[in-house]
Amino acid sequence: MNRWLFLALSVFPFAAGAVVIRDDVEDASYRIDGSAFPALADMPGEGHGVLIAPRWVVTAAHAAPMEGMGARITINGNAYDVERVVLHPGYRRMPAALGQEALATGNPSRIHAFLATSDDIALIRLATPVNDVGPVPLYRGAAEVTQIAALIGKGATGNGAVGQLPDAPHRTSLRRAYNAITGGNERYLWYRFDPPPQGLPLEGVLGNGDSGGPLVVNDHGTWQLVGLGSWITAVPEHALEAGFYGQVVHNVRVSRYIDWIENVVRTNGDAAR
Structure with a gap:
């Protein structure tokens, strides 16, 4: 319950985290060096974004830092002031009352309905351009x-059998x-965390702290940004918990915007x- 309270009030069940993995695959198989995707932007504290131009990062709105707060974003190990x-x-910011209602009833369906109508x-x-990292192209199809x-992502982790670890740090290894x-609609694209043996060899889902993190496809050797991690719908038996097989992750559909x-x-x- 405490896990969901934090997530619900943060808007996204993954406001801090790495990738939740299959329970039958070693964690080392999922870990990558930062050089594999240097355009990943770390928001202050938790959450991610993606460099799409030398001075511009795109992210989920609920993960964006507050303007005028002296925020700094880290890209490829370097910190940049937010202009x-x-x-x-x-x-639309989610009303806190919806999170409290989900806790009281055990039913997050009204949260899902609200999030589905928001352009997140x-x-x-950035105050200065990023010169040592190439921006990621936007998917236009x-x-x-x-x-x-x-x-x-590099937030909280866990595996599909036991869910996201309840006390996992919200910024860990990449x-x-x-x-x-x-599936998809005009605002969102989604994918489901399938259990073995149906799932892909390195199947997984975002965890707490991965809000705004990239979903990319490889087009002839070039990564293109198709989505940004936004919110989840969980399986009924774990309706107020994240990271279990069967959950669905909704990602902002970049092509719409x-x-x-x-x-x-x-x-x-x-x-x-």
Whole structure:
């Protein structure tokens, strides 16, 4: 219960975490060096984003730092001051009362309904450009569903049999897992954490602390950003807990927001990839 309270009030059941993995695969198989995806941005404290232009990071709106708070974002080991945070006009902050209701009833369905109608995306302009990391291109197609995508994060971990570890730190080692995108609508793409033997060899899901983290597909050797970790629906027997087989992760559908992203970046004299 305490796990869900933190998550519900944070909006996303994964407000701090790495990747939750299969229970029959060694954790070492999921761990990667930072050089495998240097464009990963670490938000202050927890949460992630992705560098999409030398001075711009895209993330989930609920994971974005508060503007004017002296926030710094780390990319490839270097810290950058935040100059500006731009929330999508369709983003809605979840009322705390919904989290309290879920705790009281054991039913998070009203949280899910609320999150499904929110545009959970934000752009962050850095005070200085990133010169040692190439920005990640945005996926511009409409064929995300059925593709195999990689999810990357360094927050809380665990495995599908026991769920996310209750006391796991929200920033740990960098991990990468893979999942098949199984569905989507205009705002979100989603994938399901399938148990062995159905799951992919390195199947997994995001954990607490991975809000805003990247979901990417490999197009002819180039990683393209298709989604940003946003929220989950859990299995009925673990309705208020995260990380179990069967849960579904909803990711912001980046292709929907291309025009908005490019307009915001362009009006500031920059260009997104």
